[in-house]
Amino acid sequence: MITYMNVHAALEQLRDQAAEKSIRGPRVMIAGPVDVGKSTLSRILVNYAARLERIPIFVDLDVGQGEISIPGSMGALIVQRPHDIETGYPQAIPLVYHFGHKAPGDNLSLYTKVISSLSQTINDRCSHNSNANVSGCIINTCGWIKDAGYKSLIHIASVFEVNIIIVIDQERLYTELRRDMPDFVKIIQLQKSGGVVNRTRQTRATSRDSRVRNYFYGIDKELSPHCFYVNFSEVSIYKIGAPELPASLLPLGMVMEQGETKLMPMVPSEALRYHVLSLCAGERGAEKSVYSPVSGFIVITEVDMERSRFMILSPAPAPLPGKILLDTDITFMDIK
Numbered sequence: 012m013i014t015y016m017n018v019h020a021a022l023e024q025l026r027d028q029a030a031e032k033s034i035r036g037p038r039v040m041i042a043g044p045v046d047v048g049k050s051t052l053s054r055i056l057v058n059y060a061a062r063l064e065r066i067p068i069f070v071d072l073d074v075g076q077g078e079i080s081i082p083g084s085m086g087a088l089i090v091q092r093p094h095d096i097e098t099g100y101p102q103a104i105p106l107v108y109h110f111g112h113k114a115p116g117d118n119l120s121l122y123t124k125v126i127s128s129l130s131q132t133i134n135d136r137c138s139h140n141s142n143a144n145v146s147g148c149i150i151n152t153c154g155w156i157k158d159a160g161y162k163s164l165i166h167i168a169s170v171f172e173v174n175i176i177i178v179i180d181q182e183r184l185y186t187e188l189r190r191d192m193p194d195f196v197k198i199i200q201l202q203k204s205g206g207v208v209n210r211t212r213q214t215r216a217t218s219r220d221s222r223v224r225n226y227f228y229g230i231d232k233e234l235s236p237h238c239f240y241v242n243f244s245e246v247s248i249y250k251i252g253a254p255e256l257p258a259s260l261l262p263l264g265m266v267m268e269q270g271e272t273k274l275m276p277m278v279p280s281e282a283l284r285y286h287v288l289s290l291c292a293g294e295r296g297a298e299k300s301v302y303s304p305v306s307g308f309i310v311i312t313e314v315d316m317e318r319s320r321f322m323i324l325s326p327a328p329a330p331l332p333g334k335i336l337l338d339t340d341i342t343f344m345d346i347k
């Protein structure tokens with residue numbers, strides 16, 4: 012805790028300096044392998060700042076075990092009050108983007124593009140909110156730090172223009188980042204805290220499932236989601252990413268990377284049952300919607316092929332606020 016307090020004190024100094032000069036405060040990326048306490052450290056640093064009446068932006072890019080919304084998404088939140096140990100971050104409207112998978116490697120091109128869009132939105136917000144700008148950002152990442160995972164860390168650092176990277180428990184990652192990052196980026200290495208608990212695959216799956224349940228029902232079952240029918244004709248469902256094809260079958264000049272972010276319309280079928288879908292806001296057209304914040308999530312609980320309609324579970328009553336739905340790999344069976 013003393014180390015964490017010292018890091019916080021150093022960040023506070025940078026915030027004070029930023030306030031004096033009306034410039035941007037510290038932007039911190041937290042990186043390291045799985046189960047080293049990245050999310051916990053992010054939460055501690057965000058909380059300490061919020062207690063001093065700063066309004067840091069917490070960015071969670073961990074699509075599997077993120078804390079802002081449900082798995083398969085990433086997002087950001089202006090934190091005005093500290094995270095509560097029982098209820099999580101206090102009710103504030105987060106900025107949430109669709110990704111659709113539990114791991115970045117499932118569609119790396121999309122992951123990269125969504126991160127770029129999110130960073131632009133945050134830069135934009137910071138330019139209109141001087142307190143948030145001075146308070147800076149704390150960016151939590153996922154534990155994939157090798158090969159393409161490492162490249163994505165570099166991408167995150169560059170688009171968010173981070174100036175501090177905290178590496179937990181990984182000498183090699185620390186050395187690589189020192190080699191590859193520009194000089195103005197300070198890289199700090201911290202030891203893994205002795206208390207960190209290793210989580211099994213099963214624990215992670217259970218925790219993902221309970222995040223979806225909490226989204227619909229609330230942590231204390233204080234929410235009542237709605238179930239209603241939606242006709243097939245009322246919605247357009249897309250999956251992002253074309254199935255992988257050998258290069259010889261691709262159109263001349265097309266690389267698979269473009270395929271990874273291609274929108275594929277989905278025909279309603281039984282296969283969609285139990286899938287969580289992201290609900291795009293507004294009527295901007297599918298292509299634009301993918302890189303804009305989503306307005307929420309629904310689950311398809313039944314597919315009635317005979318009457319061409321879905322039964323859905325939704326946090327808000329009918330009608331749906333938009334027409335475009337994006338499919339995810341996340342499934343949720345509403346069994347209490």
Ligand SMILES: Nc1ncnc2c1ncn2[C@@H]1O[C@H](COP(=O)(O)OP(=O)(O)OP(=O)(O)O)[C@@H](O)[C@H]1O
Pocket residue numbers: 044045046047048049050051052073076153154204205206207208209
């Ligand atoms: N100092 C600590 N004392 C006790 N428990 C801790 C401590 N730090 C973390 N934990 C617990 O250890 C587990 C893993 O920590 P955390 O989620 O912060 O790791 P992570 O690096 O973010 O993992 P992931 O790679 O899965 O995102 C959590 O259940 C957390 O509550």
Ligand SMILES: [Mg+2]
Pocket residue numbers: 049050051073076152
């Ligand atoms: Mg984590």
